[in-house]
Structures are given as structure tokens and as C-alpha cells.
Amino acid sequence: MRIEKLDQNTKKSLLETLLKRSPNSYGKYEESVREILDTVKDKRDQALFEYTEKFDGAHINADNILVTEEEIREAYENVDPELIDIIRKALKNIESYHAKQMQYSWFDSKPDGTILGQKVTALERVGVYVPGGKAAYPSSVLMNIMPAKVAGVEQIIMVTPPGKDGKVTPTTLVAANEAGADRIYKVGGAQAIAALAYGTESIPKVDKIVGPGNIYVALAKKAVYGHVSIDSIAGPSEILVLADETANPRYVAADLLSQAEHDELASAILVTTSEKLAHEVSDWTDRFIRELSRGEIIQKSLDNYGHILIADTLDDAIDAANEIASEHMEIVTANPFEVMTKIRNAGAIFIGEYSSEPLGDYFAGPNHVLPTNGTAKFFSPLSVDDFIKKSSIISYSRDALEKIHTDIEKFAEAEHLTAHANSIRVRFDGKDFDEK
Numbered sequence: 001m002r003i004e005k006l007d008q009n010t011k012k013s014l015l016e017t018l019l020k021r022s023p024n025s026y027g028k029y030e031e032s033v034r035e036i037l038d039t040v041k042d043k044r045d046q047a048l049f050e051y052t053e054k055f056d057g058a059h060i061n062a063d064n065i066l067v068t069e070e071e072i073r074e075a076y077e078n079v080d081p082e083l084i085d086i087i088r089k090a091l092k093n094i095e096s097y098h099a100k101q102m103q104y105s106w107f108d109s110k111p112d113g114t115i116l117g118q119k120v121t122a123l124e125r126v127g128v129y130v131p132g133g134k135a136a137y138p139s140s141v142l143m144n145i146m147p148a149k150v151a152g153v154e155q156i157i158m159v160t161p162p163g164k165d166g167k168v169t170p171t172t173l174v175a176a177n178e179a180g181a182d183r184i185y186k187v188g189g190a191q192a193i194a195a196l197a198y199g200t201e202s203i204p205k206v207d208k209i210v211g212p213g214n215i216y217v218a219l220a221k222k223a224v225y226g227h228v229s230i231d232s233i234a235g236p237s238e239i240l241v242l243a244d245e246t247a248n249p250r251y252v253a254a255d256l257l258s259q260a261e262h263d264e265l266a267s268a269i270l271v272t273t274s275e276k277l278a279h280e281v282s283d284w285t286d287r288f289i290r291e292l293s294r295g296e297i298i299q300k301s302l303d304n305y306g307h308i309l310i311a312d313t314l315d316d317a318i319d320a321a322n323e324i325a326s327e328h329m330e331i332v333t334a335n336p337f338e339v340m341t342k343i344r345n346a347g348a349i350f351i352g353e354y355s356s357e358p359l360g361d362y363f364a365g366p367n368h369v370l371p372t373n374g375t376a377k378f379f380s381p382l383s384v385d386d387f388i389k390k391s392s393i394i395s396y397s398r399d400a401l402e403k404i405h406t407d408i409e410k411f412a413e414a415e416h417l418t419a420h421a422n423s424i425r426v427r428f429d430g431k432d433f434d435e436k
């Protein structure tokens with residue numbers, strides 16, 4: 001990995017390089033995504049069948065697009081029972097973490113008869129996109145479905161591309177069934193997003209679409225936003241390790257590679273105050289790459305987006321980390337909790353040398369769908385909040401309204417909205433009974 005001194009120039013050029021990985025920098029795909037969306041809107045199911053044949057090489061029709069109970073039973077027979085147990089244990093942790101995020105309706109009443117409040121309602125029907133192109137991610141199935149389940153969403157519709165044999169990976173099906181998907185459709189890419197956004201003969205229109213995917217999926221989600229809601233646009237994975245001389249270089253190197261493994265566009269950055277650690281981590285990454293099965297992808301990702309920056313002070317390192325606003329941040333310093341209080345921007349913060357990133361990807365409970373590409377400056381992890389909405393509650397008694405009715409009338413007249421003023425005034429002008 002390249003080792004550089006952290007200064008204004010290296011920071012600026014790193015930020016520019018990282019931005020190139022954003023789905024916003026892939027405008028050239030927008031035209032083909034637009035065409036797919038329009039075709040599905042127009043030709044509905046027929047378009048889904050044709051695109052699935054073209055992009056996934058699978059024959060899908062009205063009779064087999066929906067995963068059957070028989071297929072789910074078959075999937076259970078093909079997954080290692082130990083893995084099913086692990087999925088269940090992970091689900092328990094994910095469920096109990098997300099249960100703490102629940103928001104409840106509240107009502108505030110005063111003696112004069114005023115009641116104000118906020119009614120929390122779960123979304124009725126949501127669509128969950130599960131990637132299935134290059135690799136299957138059953139852990140992402142759990143992370144996307146469980147918060148919707150905890151929120152109380154009535155119907156969870158999952159879509160995922162089939163393999164050439166027209167089937168969905170058994171582990172994905174088991175994870176979906178364990179997490180509580182109501183229906184699973186075998187369709188992926190931009191065409192699946194279009195189906196969820198507009199509805200087809202087979203697939204019902206949803207209120208919100210969540211879930212990661214490749215560039216076609218990301219751009220399609222962006223294009224249908226407004227027609228339906230979406231979660232954030234999750235780009236390629238990122239890790240930033242903030243470490244001082246107390247960190248174990250072998251652990252740090254292993255953690256950096258864990259995210260570089262996802263994608264050639266993934267980024268892995270170490271910011272450290274220790275020159276010695278910088279060189280040791282670099283040596284360990286070289287050793288690990290030779291032993292790991294996805295070494296080629298890791299090497300490409302590190303060549304493009306792997307950086308080790310040496311900072312003069314811990315405060316400089318923290319400033320850089322806040323500017324980069326990484327999806328995942330590990331803090332491995334002498335006082336990691338103190339450092340954590342100075343971190344403003346990160347999707348998930350892993351504290352101490354035993355909190356390695358994959359702990360969060362699979363098991364601890366917090367969601368692994370996190371803001372990427374610097375969007376941790378304003379976005380949060382996927383959560384129960386994504387699956388609820390709120391309605392304001394207003395109830396005034398006659399006495400309560402009488403005390404303030406002239407204020408409202410005056411305010412409305414100042415906006416020249418006399419019908420507004422009138423709708424308050426008629427209740428107090430004494431004409432209720434004589435002018436029917």
C-alpha cells in the first residue's frame with residue numbers, strides 16, 4: 001500500500017480520488033437505465049421476462065417469477081444446518097438492536113382541552129433489493145428485512161436476480177424466510193426497481209425501496225425517487241482505520257483487507273500517527289494478500305484506493321477522518337472512547353482492537369447498510385426510522401380555540417388568505433343558528 005505523509009495536498013487529492021467511486025460519477029449508464037425503467041412501465045411483466053433473459057440468462061415467466069414454498073423447502077435442504085443456526089443467532093442480535101430504535105406515538109394534553117401529538121405508522125408495503133449478480137449476500141438480506149419487520153411493515157416484497165438455472169441461491173432464500181420476507185420475486189437490476197416503483201401484473205407497487213446493488217440498481221433507485229421513497233444510495237464499501245503506535249499491525253492490515261475484498265472500487269485507508277505502524281501494516285497486507293482467495297480483487301482495490309497516511313498529531317488524523325467520512329471507521333488508539341467523542345462523520349464506528357469490521361457486517365446487531373462516499377456527513381445507517389412515518393395530531397376544544405382565534409385570523413389576513421381567516425371566524429361570529 002502506498003504510504004504518504006498527511007498534509008493538505010495529500011488529503012485534497014485523496015478526497016478527489018474517492019469521489020470518483022460515487023454512483024453520481026457514472027452518468028454514462030443513466031441512458032440505459034432510463035430505457036429499462038420506461039420499458040417496464042410500458043410493457044410490465046413482459047419487459048421483466050425479456051430483460052431477465054438478456055441480463056441474467058434465465059427464463060422467467062408469470063408461472064415461476066414468484067418463489068414458491070416448495071422452493072423455500074428445497075433451499076433449507078441445501079443449506080448447512082449449522083449456518084442456519086448462525087443466521088438465527090445473528091437475526092436475534094439484529095432484532096434486539098433495532099427494537100431499541102422503535103419510535104412510538106405520543107400525545108400531549110392540556111387542561112384547556114388541547115391535545116397535540118405525533119402518530120407513528122409503519123409503511124404498508126416495502127421492496128427490498130437483494131443483489132445476486134456476482135455474489136450472494138445473505139447477511140444483507142437480514143440487515144434490510146429485519147428493521148422493516150421491527151417497524152411493523154405489513155408486506156415485505158423482496159426481489160433478487162436468478163441464476164442462469166432460474167433459481168435463487170439457497171442461503172439467500174433461507175435468510176429471507178428466516179427474516180420474514182412475505183414474497184420473493186426472481187428479478188434483478190434496474191428492471192426489478194422499475195417493477196417495485198410502478199407495479200406490474202405480477203409485482204405490486206411498493207411505498208419504499210431499500211437495499212444495495214450495482215450501478216444499474218443505484219441509478220434506477222435514484223431515478224424512481226419521488227415516485228416511491230428510497231433509502232440511501234449505497235456505493236462501494238469503505239474502511240478507515242484510525243490508529244496510534246499501540247495498534248496491532250497484523251489486526252489493522254487484516255481489517256483493511258476485509259473491505260477491499262468487496263469490490264475493485266472499495267477503499268481501505270489507514271490514518272496513523274506512527275510511522276512504524278504504517279510500514280508494518282503495509283508489510284502485513286502484502287503477506288495476507290498472497291494467502292486470501294480474493295487476492296486479485298483486493299490488490300486492484302488497494303492499487304486504486306488503498307492509502308496509508310502518516311499524521312503529525314492525533315488531532316490531524318481525526319480531522320482527516322472527519323473529512324473523509326468513511327462508511328466504517330475503526331479506532332485503535334490508547335484512548336479510543338475519547339477519540340470517538342471527536343468523530344463527527346462515520347457510518348459505523350468500531351472501537352478497540354477486538355471490534356473488527358466483519359463483527360458488524362454479520363453479527364453484532366447494528367445495520368451494515370451504511371452511508372458511503374462521504375455521505376456519512378448527512379446520512380445515517382439503515383434503521384427502523386426508514387420504515388415508519390409520522391402524522392401530526394391536533395385537537396382543540398372550543399375554549400382553547402376561543403382564546404387564540406383572533407390571532408389566527410389576523411395572521412391569515414396578513415397573508416391575504418381570507419378563506420383561512422373565515423374558517424376560524426365562523427366558529428365565533430354567533431351566526432351558527434340564524435343563517436343556516
Ligand SMILES: NC(=O)c1ccc[n+]([C@@H]2O[C@H](COP(=O)([O-])OP(=O)(O)OC[C@H]3O[C@@H](n4cnc5c(N)ncnc54)[C@H](O)[C@@H]3O)[C@@H](O)[C@H]2O)c1
Nearest residue numbers: 055131132133134135137161188189212213214216234369
Ligand atoms: N453496502 C452494502 O451493504 C452492500 C451489501 C451487499 C452488496 N453490496 C454491493 O452491491 C453490488 C452488487 O452487484 P452485483 O452486480 O453483484 O449484483 P446486482 O444484483 O446488484 O446486479 C445484477 C443485475 O445487474 C443487471 N445488469 C448487469 N449488467 C447489465 C447491463 N449491461 N445493463 C443493464 N443491467 C445490467 C442485471 O439485471 C443483473 O440482474 C456490489 O457492488 C456490492 O459491493 C453492497
Ligand SMILES: N[C@H](CO)Cc1c[nH]c[nH+]1
Nearest residue numbers: 137139140237238361368
Ligand atoms: N461490508 C458490507 C457493507 O459495506 C456488507 C457486507 C455483507 N457481507 C459482508 N459485508
Ligand SMILES: [Zn+2]
Nearest residue numbers: 237258259361
Ligand atoms: Zn463487508
